[in-house]
Amino acid sequence: MSKKVGGLAGISAGETKISSAGGAHNLRYRGYSIYDLCEHACFEEVAYLLVYGTLPTQSDLNAYQKKLKSLRDLPQALKDVLEKIPADTHPMDVLRTATSFLGNIEPENTDAATHSVDRLIAAFPAMLCYWWHFKETGKRTQCVTDAEGTAEHFLTLLHGQKPSDTHRKMMDISLILYAEHEFNASTFTARVITATMSDLHSAVCGAIGALRGPLHGGANEMAMELIEKFKTPAEATVGVQEMLQNKDLIMGFGHRVYTEADPRNRVIKKCSKQLAEEQGNLNLYEISEAIENVMWNEKKLFPNLDFYSASAYHFMGIPTGMFTPIFVMSRITGWAAHILEQRGNNKLIRPAADYTGPEDLEYLPIEKRQVQAS
Numbered sequence: 001m002s003k004k005v006g007g008l009a010g011i012s013a014g015e016t017k018i019s020s021a022g023g024a025h026n027l028r029y030r031g032y033s034i035y036d037l038c039e040h041a042c043f044e045e046v047a048y049l050l051v052y053g054t055l056p057t058q059s060d061l062n063a064y065q066k067k068l069k070s071l072r073d074l075p076q077a078l079k080d081v082l083e084k085i086p087a088d089t090h091p092m093d094v095l096r097t098a099t100s101f102l103g104n105i106e107p108e109n110t111d112a113a114t115h116s117v118d119r120l121i122a123a124f125p126a127m128l129c130y131w132w133h134f135k136e137t138g139k140r141t142q143c144v145t146d147a148e149g150t151a152e153h154f155l156t157l158l159h160g161q162k163p164s165d166t167h168r169k170m171m172d173i174s175l176i177l178y179a180e181h182e183f184n185a186s187t188f189t190a191r192v193i194t195a196t197m198s199d200l201h202s203a204v205c206g207a208i209g210a211l212r213g214p215l216h217g218g219a220n221e222m223a224m225e226l227i228e229k230f231k232t233p234a235e236a237t238v239g240v241q242e243m244l245q246n247k248d249l250i251m252g253f254g255h256r257v258y259t260e261a262d263p264r265n266r267v268i269k270k271c272s273k274q275l276a277e278e279q280g281n282l283n284l285y286e287i288s289e290a291i292e293n294v295m296w297n298e299k300k301l302f303p304n305l306d307f308y309s310a311s312a313y314h315f316m317g318i319p320t321g322m323f324t325p326i327f328v329m330s331r332i333t334g335w336a337a338h339i340l341e342q343r344g345n346n347k348l349i350r351p352a353a354d355y356t357g358p359e360d361l362e363y364l365p366i367e368k369r370q371v372q373a374s
């Protein structure tokens with residue numbers, strides 16, 4: 001019998017040149033440290049690096065940003081679909097539906113797959129915000145802005161005005177941090193779908209579905225719900241201690257790959273603090289820190305990227321239901337890089353399983369089967 005490992009923990013499922021996640025202080029995209037990228041690059045530079053394989057020159061970047069800007073608007077047929085989606089739908093389901101529909105009206109041209117990738121990167125902010133404003137106000141809002149980058153474009157569509165420089169910068173950093181993370185569940189899903197020689201939109205729809213769950217991307221929304229339960233740091237300390245006693249999962253903590261710290265946390269935590277200071281109210285940030293302290297003292301568990309992303313987004317006035325969709329706006333770049341890498345050296349991904357069910361059962365005709373007592 002083969003060695004069994006729950007959830008494939010620690011099992012290598014293939015090779016990649018796209019990122020390496022190792023140790024508390026090391027996450028690299030195509031060899032570049034996330035710390036350097038967050039400090040010096042913008043999200044579009046990182047998107048280009050992931051999707052096209054190298055850092056762009058200034059003229060490459062200018063052309064890339066211009067191209068993305070030109071792809072932001074949504075076709076009327078997609079706006080019509082967005083208007084029909086019920087108001088109580090989760091925004092992740094909206095993005096999944098919109099991605100699928102875009103794949104119907106603008107199917108992937110496999111000879112120019114990166115064009116379809118760029119289209120998705122450019123269109124996600126409008127997909128989300130057009131639906132959001134329509135269901136909130138019944139109004140049909142704009143899908144294009146003159147913003148250079150995705151961060152400013154998204155915040156402008158959401159709030160109807162240009163963001164402050166701090167908000168634009170913090171959103172840009174957050175998009176860089178969320179862009180890529182090796183063989184995480186949604187990326188692996190995208191690779192499995194791709195390996196069957198399916199299309200880009202199917203792989204991205206599957207990835208969105210995997211990301212939606214609270215053990216993966218959905219954790220940032222659950223973390224916000226947790227933080228908002230408490231009025232003070234002291235209340236949070238007691239509350240989380242009780243939750244741990246009840247064996248509850250505390251969302252935004254722990255990680256499958258990292259054992260001591262998530263290297264992205266120190267960057268996003270700093271952003272969250274700066275945003276809290278800027279708005280002159282540190283209470284929510286201090287509640288978050290109180291939760292972090294309990295988790296470390298009681299369980300030696302550390303915050304992952306999702307935990308302080310939650311308060312950072314909250315401080316930027318972003319509704320909680322949009323937190324995981326922002327992850328999609330960013331991670332589309334990593335998914336795309338993996339989809340293209342998978343296609344470059346494809347092999348069907350189809351693991352084996354150890355059968356543990358009954359053997360040699362006698363087939364009974366339906367009229368002879370007994371009703372099982374429940």
Ligand SMILES: CC(C)(COP(=O)(O)OP(=O)(O)OC[C@H]1O[C@@H](n2cnc3c(N)ncnc32)[C@H](O)[C@@H]1OP(=O)(O)O)[C@@H](O)C(=O)NCCC(=O)NCCS
Nearest residue numbers: 007214215216219248249250251252253254255256304306
């Ligand atoms: C990320 C995660 C799914 C990794 O899971 P994993 O590698 O399978 O680790 P396990 O679930 O086996 O956790 C090991 C132990 O730590 C505990 N643990 C892990 N994360 C925990 C958390 N966030 N809150 C409370 N306990 C946690 C588990 O209950 C388990 O305890 P046990 O050994 O007493 O049963 C897990 O840490 C988790 O559920 N975190 C919360 C969701 C989250 O933040 N997801 C985003 C990930 S980036």
